[in-house]
Amino acid sequence: MIEPSRKAALVYLFTVLIFAIAAYRPVNTAGSDNQLGSDENSRSADTNAVPAKNQSSEAFRDPSVNPAAKKKPRVLVTSDGEIDDQCSLVRFLLYANEWDIEGIITSSSQYHAHGHRWPGDDWVQPYLTAYSKVYQNLVQHDPEYPTIEFLQSRTLLGNVRTEGEMDEITPGSQHIVKVLLDETDDRPIWIQAWGGTNTIARALQTIESEHPDQVESVANKMRFFFIWEQDSTYQSYIRPRWGKHNIPTIISDQFIAIFYHWKKYLPAEQQSFLAGSWMRPNILEDHGPLCALYPAHKGDDKGFDAGDFRSEGDSPAFLHTIPVGLRSMESPGWGGWGGRYVKVRENTWLDPVADSTYSYPDGRWYGDSAWGRSRLRENRPNDAELTLYVKPIWRWMEAMQNDFAARADWCIKSFAEANHPPIVKLATPLDLQVQAGKEVSLSAHGSSDPDGDQLSYRWWHYQEAGTFPHTIQIRDAAQQDASFSVPKSARQGETIHLICEVTDNGTPALTRYQRVLIQVK
Numbered sequence: 001m002i003e004p005s006r007k008a009a010l011v012y013l014f015t016v017l018i019f020a021i022a023a024y025r026p027v028n029t030a031g032s033d034n035q036l037g038s039d040e041n042s043r044s045a046d047t048n049a050v051p052a053k054n055q056s057s058e059a060f061r062d063p064s065v066n067p068a069a070k071k072k073p074r075v076l077v078t079s080d081g082e083i084d085d086q087c088s089l090v091r092f093l094l095y096a097n098e099w100d101i102e103g104i105i106t107s108s109s110q111y112h113a114h115g116h117r118w119p120g121d122d123w124v125q126p127y128l129t130a131y132s133k134v135y136q137n138l139v140q141h142d143p144e145y146p147t148i149e150f151l152q153s154r155t156l157l158g159n160v161r162t163e164g165e166m167d168e169i170t171p172g173s174q175h176i177v178k179v180l181l182d183e184t185d186d187r188p189i190w191i192q193a194w195g196g197t198n199t200i201a202r203a204l205q206t207i208e209s210e211h212p213d214q215v216e217s218v219a220n221k222m223r224f225f226f227i228w229e230q231d232s233t234y235q236s237y238i239r240p241r242w243g244k245h246n247i248p249t250i251i252s253d254q255f256i257a258i259f260y261h262w263k264k265y266l267p268a269e270q271q272s273f274l275a276g277s278w279m280r281p282n283i284l285e286d287h288g289p290l291c292a293l294y295p296a297h298k299g300d301d302k303g304f305d306a307g308d309f310r311s312e313g314d315s316p317a318f319l320h321t322i323p324v325g326l327r328s329m330e331s332p333g334w335g336g337w338g339g340r341y342v343k344v345r346e347n348t349w350l351d352p353v354a355d356s357t358y359s360y361p362d363g364r365w366y367g368d369s370a371w372g373r374s375r376l377r378e379n380r381p382n383d384a385e386l387t388l389y390v391k392p393i394w395r396w397m398e399a400m401q402n403d404f405a406a407r408a409d410w411c412i413k414s415f416a417e418a419n420h421p422p423i424v425k426l427a428t429p430l431d432l433q434v435q436a437g438k439e440v441s442l443s444a445h446g447s448s449d450p451d452g453d454q455l456s457y458r459w460w461h462y463q464e465a466g467t468f469p470h471t472i473q474i475r476d477a478a479q480q481d482a483s484f485s486v487p488k489s490a491r492q493g494e495t496i497h498l499i500c501e502v503t504d505n506g507t508p509a510l511t512r513y514q515r516v517l518i519q520v521k
Contacts, residue, residue, distance in 0.1 A: 033388070036387060036388060051353070053359050056343040059495070062188070067330065067430055071187060073190060076103040077103065077105065078192065079106060079194040080108055081120070082195070084313045084314060085195070087295055088315045094138075098323060101146060101150075101154060103175050104154060105158040105172035106124065107193070107200075110196065113162050127290070130289040132148035133288070134411040164198050164231035166199075170202065177207055181207065189222055190320075191222055191223065191225070192225050193230065195227075196230045197238060200238070201237045204238060205241075208241060215245075219245030223249075223329075224250065225250045225320055228251065228252070228366040235364055250332050251348065252341070254339045254390045254392055255315075256373065257394045258393065258394075264383075265386045266387070270394045270397040273401040276296070276307025279308065286412070296309060316393060322337060325514045327517075337400055338393070339351070340352065345360070353371045353389070399503075419453070419507055420449075420506075422510065422511075423450065425445075425448070426447075426514050426516070427443035427445045433519050434486050434519075435521055436491075439483060441483050442474075444457055444502060449504050449506075454505045455480075457479060457482075459501070461474065461497070461499075462497040468494040468495060472496055484498070492521060496518040497516075
């Protein structure tokens with residue numbers, strides 16, 4: 001018989017071993033957000049992942065977004081200039097060809113303002129200067145890159161004196177007013193807060209007081225993507241005064257997937273794309289003056305090595321709007337490079353919390369209240385739940401980082417020397433209505449690659465994005481043409497999201513997508 005003390009020790013060691021194996025097993029980025037990894041042919045969700053109390057399954061689809069249209073998204077950035085904002089700005093400028101940039105506005109936050117860890121009113125300027133030095137090379141790859149003069153004209157100082165200050169009318173707030181009052185362009189504007197929302201609030205207060213007849217039209221064109229609520233102005237002004245207009249609003253906490261503490265919860269496979277051994281040759285070294293400014297870790301720094309990725313907590317705000325084919329701008333709940341979100345109140349989408357006992361706060365969603373940041377403070381070792389919580393972003397890590405590396409190459413290489421993403425075109429309609437039990441043919445015929453590279457195909461079911469609660473089995477999922485049958489158990493109105501993922505064999509390998517949305521009729 002084993003003595004009780006020895007038996008307890010053995011049980012403890014066995015438990016530790018099981019958790020260690022679970023934490024470090026290889027991870028498959030396909031399939032469910034509710035499981036760390038799965039066999040290629042079995043993508044069923046973790047049945048223990050019960051949604052929080054006040055998550056809504058209510059469907060939302062932005063009527064202003066047409067997936068067939070070729071119009072660029074409009075974006076306007078406000079930023080407090082934190083070092084991870086500076087990391088994000090480098091990536092943002094490398095994707096400047098993908099949007100119509102309406103503004104880059106310096107703002108404050110609870111973390112940064114005049115007299116409090118302030119990076120300087122003109123912190124953006126060195127990055128714009130570096131951009132100007134690689135501009136002539138970037139336009140070889142896409143003539144849509146904006147000129148430095150254009151970017152300078154839209155880079156202004158907003159409300160920065162103190163945290164949450166929105167009394168002063170500033171060049172930045174007035175520029176936002178000008179953009180929002182312009183009636184010559186009815187496309188939505190994705191207004192991003194990488195810091196506080198105070199400069200946005202000041203602009204909206206100006207419109208409310210001086211242009212009350214245009215409040216509704218302004219509200220109709222706004223889309224908000226906030227990285228936490230980094231001051232109180234959304235709750236104290238924007239929400240009570242503008243909430244009745246139901247402005248679609250995403251407030252992200254899952255950005256911590258690419259935040260300072262990424263080594264604590266990202267799977268090892270994903271960490272490899274953030275390690276200095278990957279960052280140095282692909283981004284930091286010999287890629288021109290803009291990438292040279294990227295503020296990665298410099299040396300042995302609290303467990304980080306030279307060249308290690310530092311943080312890009314604000315990047316999901318614009319990753320959400322890069323048109324890679326995932327159609328994420330059509331609905332916050334569909335998922336894409338910027339994450340996947342659930343409706344919790346009014347017009348507001350927050351991060352999915354897989355806990356049936358959890359209730360979202362009615363007030364601010366930020367460092368002191370957001371589930372992920374609060375969980376991180378508990379400092380649990382090998383926290384599988386936290387890893388799953390941020391999976392809607394890290395599942396795309398390899399594709400996002402390879403794409404970043406290709407953009408870095410565009411700074412120094414000719415078109416013939418660099419790689420460019422494939423163009424995914426489906427013969428299958430992007431939206432289908434199908435009866436339960438019917439077979440659906442899927443075809444990516446028409447897809448091509450601008451460099452003549454060979455393409456590989458992968459069709460997969462993004463289960464959490466839809467409302468059909470079970471796994472879809474796709475036949476010939478690794479072929480250009482595939483098929484599946486809508487299960488007979490599917491109910492009228494339920495939705496199934498299938499992703500066609502196409503990757504070239506260039507260096508680095510680049511990926512683009514198309515999403516097929518099936519509604520059961």
